[in-house]
Each structure stands twice: as C-alpha cells, then as structure tokens.
Amino acid sequence: MANFDQVSLLLLVLVPLAGAALAMFLPKDRPRDAWQFAIFVAAISFVLSVVVFLRYDYGAGGVQMVRSYDWIGQPVNITLHFGLNGIGAPLVLLNGIVLLGAVLISQTITRRTRDFFVLLLALGAGVFGVFVVRDLFFLFFFYELAVLPMYLLIGVWGSSTDFGTFLRTKEYGAMKLMLMLVAGSILIWVGILALYVASSQAGDPTFNIDKLAALQQDGAVSRLTQMWVFPFFALGFGVLAGLWPFHTWSPDGHVAAPTGVSMLHAGVLMKLGAFGIIQVGMILTPQGAEVWMPVLIGLGTVNVIYGAISALSQNDLKYVIGYSSVSHMGYVLMGIATLHPVGLAGAVLQMFSHGIMTALMFAMVGAIYERAHIRDSMILNGLIKRMGTTTFFFAIAGLASLGLPGLSGFIAEFMVFTGAFRTYLPLAVLGVIGAAITAVYILRLLARSFFGEGDPQWDHLTDASPVEKGVGAAFVLILIAVGVWPAPLLRVINTGVESALAVF
Template identity: 90%
Template sequence: MWDNFDQVSLLLLVLVPLAGAVLAMFLPKDRPRDAWQFAIFVAAICFVLSVIVFLRYDYAAGGVQLAREYDWIGHPLNITLDLGLNGIGAPLVLLNGIVLLGAVLISQTITRRSRDFFVLLLALGSGVFGVFIVRDLFFLFFFYELAVLPMYLLIGVWGSSTDFGTFLRTKEYGAMKLMLVLVAGSVLIWIGILALYVASSESGAPTFNIDDLAQLQQAGEFSRTLELWVFPLFAVGFGILAGLWPFHTWSPDGHVAAPTGVSMLHAGVLMKLGAFGIIQVGMILTPTGAEVWMPVLIGLGTVNVIYGAISALSQNDLKYVIGYSSVSHMGYVLMGIATLHPVGLAGAVLQMFSHGIMTALMFAMVGAIYERSHIRDSLILNGLIKRMGVTTFFFAIAGLASLGLPGLSGFIAEFMVFTGAFRTYLPLAVLGVIGAAITAVYILRLLARSFFGEADPQWDHLTDASPVEKGVGAAFVIILIAVGVWPAPLLNVINTGVESALAVF
C-alpha cells in the first residue's frame, strides 16, 4: 500500500493545498467560520501528508527518494516536473506541515474577507512545499514565486500598522517593501538559472534539471568564471529571503505588519526557503563558486547574528523583537551553511527546523497578547503571567529555546553550528557565541519586563489563550522539547542530506 502511495505522495503535497485554495474560492463569502474550518481540514491533510512523507524517507538509503518525473513541456527547453525528496528537504517539509496547520488554526480570529485570506494562505503553503520537493530549476523558481506572491495581499489587507510616535510604519509600506525586495532577490535567482541553462545548452544538453546540471558541473562543463559570478547571484537572491544582512530590512517590517498566522508562516517557514535555496541550488550547482565566496557569506552571517541581536535589544515592540531575533537566528543558519562542514551544515538545517517552530510559537503567543490588549509595547505591558499564565509559559519556553537553553531544540542546533564554525572560522565563531549571549539578554529582559513581575490593574481584563491557541502552543512546545531531548530522528535524515550536499566539495 505504501509503495503505491509513495508514487504520488510528493505530488499530493503540492496539489492538496493548491486544490484547497481553488475550492475555498467557492465557499460562501460571509461565513468566516466555514472558511476557517475548511482551511483546517486542508491543512490537516497536508500535515498528515508531510508526516508520512518524512517517515517514508529512508535515511539509511539516503539520496533523492520518492522521486517522480512528470513530462511538462519537453523539447526544446526540456522542462519536466521532477519531484524528489532529499535529506535536507524532508525535515523542512515536516516543518511546513506543522507550521501551516498551526498558522491556519491561529487564524481563527480573521473574520474580514476570511475566505480570501485562506485562499492565499493555502496557495502560499503549496508554494513552500513545492520548493522543498522539486528537482527542477524551473519549478523550483515557480514554487518560490508562488510562495512570495500572496504575501502582498496577506500583509496589506489583513496586517496592522505600527506607530513609532515620530513616524508610522504602515502595513502597506511593510507589504510593498517585502514584496519588492523579495522579487528583487528572485530577479538575481532568475538570471542565475538562465546562466546555468545557457551553459548546459552550450555543452549540448540543455536542461533545467538539478541533478543533470550537477552532473554537467562535475564533468567540468561550467567554467570557473561562470561559477564565480553565478554563485553570488544565488547566495544573495536566496539570501534575501533568508534575511541576509544587509538585505534583511524587509523582514522585521514585513513580519510585524503581517497578521499572526502569516508572521508564523513567514518567519517560520518562508525564510527557510532562502537558506534551502542556497544549499540546493548555490552549493550543489556551483560548488567552485561556493568555495570561493563562502568566507564572505560566513562573514555576513556573523553580522546577521550580532546585528540582529543588537537590533532586537533596542526594540520595545514585541513583534519587532521577534522579527530582529529571526534575522539574528537566520544568521546561525547562514553561518552553518557557510562552514561547508558536515556538523555545521547539519546544525544549520536543524536550526532551520528548530527556529521555524520556536519563532512561529513566539509570533502565535504575541498575536494572542495583541489580540486581547491591542498593545505590543514591552514598556507598557507588564505582569502578563498573572492573567495570561499559559501564554506566558509557552512564550517563555520558546524564548528559552531561542537563547539556546540545553534540553530545548535551539541548543543542539546552535551547538552544532558553533562546532562547525570553530573548526573552520574560529574568530567568527567566537563572535557568533557573543551574539547568542546578547540573545539571552533581550529574551530574559523581555520576559522579566512584560511577562513576570507586578501587573498593572489595566491588564485585569485580559483573558488567557483560547483553547485553540493553547493547543497549538502546547504542540509546538512539545516539539521543541522532543527535538531538544532526542534529535536523532531529525538528525539522521539531515545527515544523509548534508553528506550528499557536501560530496561535491
């Protein structure tokens, strides 16, 4: 039975959310609850699919599995829809399954034009799944763009603006900035893809297939010059989505302006598309370029860590703190990738998973607080534990995971990244650890200031998280702890992926 299912499981992974989005268009217009329940139904199927796909990935065998090829337009561009999962994509598929379901559940509070909201959210989910499972540059780019496309409306229509007193960061600003910067990144990626295609065409075997291109690369068909200028295109193009400094500024503004569910998906999963792209396209297809440019990338990644942490330190808005902390944490991912060291790279992938869960949890809890208090300023909020005990507990766990407390998932990931970095770029690794220390400062300060301590009477009306929010929070906390205590199931899979990714170096 499973063998038959394996034939279609990856295709279902992209088609189910897409079909869900199309079907949701025909739901009645003014019944938010129906739309929400339908979206839960679709997201739950996706979640189950992602779990099955993850479990069906046989890490002992390694390589690309569940592969399936669908002819698409054939000659002369030779584009086929090649699906296939490797050890790096598998945990990220699982991550997207989890966060998508969580984000849909949390979006119970969306009542205005909710049908349209879920249509866009599911389309986004489909795009993210797609990127993690395709083996063809055309479709990788296709799904990548599909994941970016709904963001403008998701933020612009359902988002919120932030008033800084002297100036206003409107949701329209955040949405437009995010969209334009991300598409600017895809401009670079697109040019890079075309450059590789032209190189393959000159060698007589025009193709967009990642595995075929990698073979051509191994056969020495790509010139060194080509790789040297194409890798930066991929590194920056994908890096923009991963929050690479100095192109990260869209990310806090976008995350803060977005509604809770979208922030969760965006910081939790979408940013991982960027890091995944650097590995899957940049490293595998242009390894020569990667080797030359990696010192630059690890430098930028370190700046990410420090700069993001310091920025988070100076923010008072809860969402901005998390937004900048995402920039900082994605820095570890970039550092880990840039080490080109098995432990560091595996740590980077684990960090992607772990950060995806913890940041989604933090956004969910902040969303719950904002929903009730309409305030996100940590200077005004205080003593939340009194009225919102469960919310505080979940937020605290996520925060502790984020600062790298042993026993939670963040610790193992960061530890591995640092191990890799210590063996390759010692001084930068030290700086990275300092960044982790700053993280501890702003997280603990935030907890002390807003969550613990005396409560103002003005917060007496707050109610604790709803059952749905509690459920999502609890599930995410369990995952954080489980991965922290017993990371082997994830690491086994990740290691096979890392091994084949580094085989070309």
C-alpha cells in the same frame, strides 16, 4: 505504500493548491466555514508531510520518491520532476506543522476570511513545492508562488505600527517586502538562466537539478561561470533568508503581517532562502561556493550580532521577535557557510528548530495583541497573572531561542558553533557573543512584560483560547522532543548533508 511514494510529493503540492482553488467557491459571508475548510486541508497536508518524512529512508539516503512528468519538451526540456533529499524532508515536516498551526491560529480573521485562506493555502503549496521539486524552473515557479500572496496577506489583513514620530503602515511593510523579495528573485532567475545556457552549450539543455549537478561535475560549467553565478544565488535566496544587509524587509514585514502569516513567514518562508542556497547555490555551483563562502560566513556573523543588538533596542514585541529571526537566520547562514558536515547539519536543524520556536512566539504575541491591543513591552506588565499559559509557552520559546540545553535551539546552535570553530574560529567566537546578547533581550523581555509586578490596567485580559493553547502546547512539545532526542531528525539531515558536501 510503494505506490503512495510515487505520488506523495505531487499530493503534497496539490492538496493545498486544490484546497485554495476549492476555497474560492465557499460562501463569502461565512468565515467559520472557510476556517474549518482550511483546517481540513491543512490537516491533510500535515498528515501527508508526516508520512513523507517517515517514508524517507535515511539508510538509503539520496534523492527519493522520484517522479517525473513531462511539461515542456524540446528544446528547453522542462519537467515537473519531484524528488526529496535529506535536507528537504525535515523542512517538509516543518511546513506541515507550521501551516496547520497558522491556519488554526487564524480563527480570529473575520474579514474576507475566505480570500485570506485561499492565499494562505496557496502560499503553503508554494513552500511545499520548493522543498520537493528538482527542476529549477519549477523551483522558481513555487518560490514565486510562495512570495506572491504576501503582498495581499499583509496589505489587507495586516496592521500598522505607530512609532510616535512616524507611522510604519502595513502598505509600506507589504510593498517593501514584495519588492525586496522579487528583487532577490531577479538574481535567482538570471543565475538559473546562466546555468541553463551552460547546459545548452554542453549540448544538453536542461533545468533539471540532478542533470545540472552531473554536468557540473563533468566540468561543463566553467569555474568562471560558477564564480559569478554563486553570488547571484547566495544574494537572491539570501534576501529571503534575511541576509544582512538585505534583511530590512523582514522585521517590517513580520510586524505588519497578521499572526498566522507572521508564523508562516518567519517559520518557513525564510527557510526557503536558506534551502535555496544549499540546494541550488552549493550543489550546482560548488566552485563558486568555495570561493564565496568566507564572505557569506562574514555576513552571517553580522546577521547574528546586528540582529541581536537591534532586537535589544526594540520595545515592540513583534519587532523584537522580527530582529531575533534575523539574528537566528544568521546561525543558519553561518552553518551553511562552514561547508563542514557538523555545521551544515546544525544549520538545517536550526532551520527546523527556529521555524517552530519563532512561529510559537508570534502565535503567543498575537494572542496578547488580540486582547491588549498593544505590543509595547514597556507598557505591558505582569502578563503572567492573567495569561499564565501564554506566558509559559512564550517563555519556553524564548528559552529555546537563547539556546537553553534540553530545548531544540541548543543542539542546533551547538552544532553550528562546532562547525564554525573548526573552520572560522574568530567568527565562531563572535557568534557565541551573539547568543549571549540573545539571552539578554529575551530575559529582559520576560522579566519586563511577562513577570513582575503587574499593572491593574491589564487585569481584564483573558488567557489564550483553547485553540491557541493547543497549538502552543504542541509546538512546545516539539521543541522539547527535538531538544532531548534529535536523532530522528538528525539522521535524515545527515544523509542530505553528506550528499550535499560530496562535491567539495
């Protein structure tokens, strides 16, 4: 197994990437073969992610499974440097789970199926890459790789939404998402170059995260540089994390995307943003982070409240979940901004928990839309009669989202609030109010569309397919397992949080 640790992180990236490359050579007109091949690849990735997570030694902590490959030598010194810390490990697991689930759910893609899975697997590889590399060049490389396929995934396979007076086309959603995310990566890129220049002036030009962190501690990165670079990272990564007021791509993008892509996107892609703020912003520019965190927690609180109120006023099921994601990412940002061990650990746990529950919600809404061809919660009614299992899974995810004890969301939000109460009391109170609004829109949605009288026009609906049921059941089990026994996750997360906060 020690040998395996040497290459495990490389494999984690290579397997889906090679899968994407191989899938290009599948026959064009056999969608089922492409689907099965993608399942095969995603399953291997899943197993790898589980093994990597289990192999992470939380007793030892720190950066593990380090392996470095030379890439470009002097004078810029870029290395393909792998290494996993306690914050990356649970997110790797999350991506393994959601990727497999998304591929399984995408059984319904029958048009240009092969191309769809090529892009989806490339996206998965990009996400794995961001979590496991420790070189800013490659972090940015994989970050862009994860964003790049979104335009086509939404534009080609997505759906448009009619609002009566106007139409939100999938092309609009795709272009808005792409441009806003790439605008964010401009800021990240400039920030990375600024740190590189600082390292170069210190006589040791490097993109390596660990070296840059060490240089920072030696005082090679001036306080002024950190002061202006941190906002670049916080906003740049923040765009992908759905940071208010740069969140507007997120609901439009999620709604326009096909189900599997929505799952991956809300489930893991938005977490890249939050992960980036921790991994790059906090660790490499801590002095800037200290100064700007009050602003970030303010924006995060706005996220929570604003997202929840927006979700309250939406009728389209997918828009409700989309805005709910904005709201829930607010907890993550709040948790990060507390710079408090409990709050930060809560933020990471919230990333995991929200990833699973939002993917589950999108999967179930996808199943409903597949059958009813409509997502309007005012028209859908009494789904429980015909789609009992779907309703059950959606309800569990909804309850996790409003923070019901016993499910994963409760623990994560509780920890975030604990951290926030100790640092920014008034904002923590506002956050709790946001959680209350969540309960309103989730319960109202459940009452309106899922439970209730039932409308004869929906009598023809059939319940979720076996594959959808399988994915739903697995995700529900994870939500419950983390809710009642979060220790396996938390003890890994805590080691990561400890080293991330050590510089403060």
